[in-house]
Amino acid sequence: MDNKAFFKLTYGLFVAGTTWEDKQNACIINTATQATSEPGRMLATMMKTNYTTELIQKKGSLTISVLALDCPLNLIGNFGFSSGRDRNKFEEIPYALDEQGNPYLLEHIIARFSCKVEQTIDLGTHSLFVCAVTEAEVTGSGQPMTYASYRILKTGGSVPGLEKPETAAKATETAAAAVPEKPQKRWVCSVCHYVxxxxxxxxxxxxDYVCPVCKRPKSVFVLEES
Ligand SMILES: Cc1cc2nc3c(=O)[nH]c(=O)nc-3n(C[C@H](O)[C@H](O)[C@H](O)COP(=O)(O)O)c2cc1C
Known part of the structure; x- marks a missing residue:
């Protein structure tokens, strides 16, 4: 099976947030999707090992913030590459609480949803949350970040509809001038996206090597070239 085929699917990029006992936490997900419109329902698939998943299971509700195409990549790093078990991810992030007390981002998003978990389906390593949407708001006018765009941007590439910040563009040009062009290769965990x-x-x-973030085996890593 070629795990890279999963990267050919179209996904958005979201921040799933929740609160339990006054502790706000959130993580990046690409698996949020609309299930039905009347009534509004969304699905989110989340690794059981994530702290956010543990808290959502306790709380029974979550927010889904839709990231904007021009959101800083370090925002994705903040929520996607470390665990709220080790640090407060919201320390420097402007956020508000929805009616259920769950956090959503105030910057770099174009829409947000509040979701109440109706069903949890056990997928072994993951939980699939089937959610009723209780609040929805368009918060910005830009384009949504997609998983495909994120993968291009994080390797210094450019995507339609997004001007490269001058410094990043310059840095890329300088790097390109200094280094003879050769494809970049990296091994990426197809489950949690650790590089x-x-x-x-x-x-x-x-x-017997396992991913240091999600503990999945070596076999789930895929070789990416750009
Ligand atoms: C681009 C990207 C997409 C991700 N997609 C998902 C996802 O769909 N489901 C999931 O459970 N984790 C996903 N993750 C991984 C979590 O965001 C990551 O494991 C996070 O550190 C968990 O933090 P927590 O322990 O504070 O919940 C993704 C990470 C990145 C960078």
Whole structure:
């Protein structure tokens, strides 16, 4: 099976947020989608190991913030590459609470939803939350960030509808001038999107190597080239 086929699907990029016992937490997801319109229902598939998932299960509700195409990549890093078990992800992030007390972002989003979990389907490593939408608001006029655009932007590429910030564009030009063009390769966890950056070449890692973030086996990593 070629796991890279999953990268050919079209996804958005979202921040799923919740609150439990005065603790706000959130993480990046690309698996939020509309299920029905009347009544409004959304689905979100989340790794059971995520702290956000644990808190959503306790609270029974969550927010889904739709990231804007021009959102800073470090915002995605803030919510997607570390756990709220280790740090307060909202420390420097402007946010508000919805009617259920769950946090949503006030900047860099174009819409937000409040969701009440109606059903939780056990998918083994993941939980699939089937949710009733209780609030929905358009908060900005820009384009949504897609998973495909994010993957291009994080490797210094450009996407239609988004001007590269001058400094980033300059940095890319300088890097391009200094380094002879050769395809960049990286091993990426297809489950949690962790990018392997160890000293040992990925191919030489032992077969029992597991992703340090989501603990899935070496076999779920895919080789990306750009
Ligand atoms: C681009 C991207 C997409 C992601 N998509 C999902 C997803 O759909 N479901 C999920 O459970 N985690 C997803 N993650 C991983 C979580 O955001 C990540 O494991 C996060 O650190 C969990 O934080 P927490 O422990 O505070 O909940 C994604 C991460 C990135 C960077």
């Amino acid at each position: 392997y950056d160890g000293e040992i070449p990925f191919e030489e890692l032992p077969e």
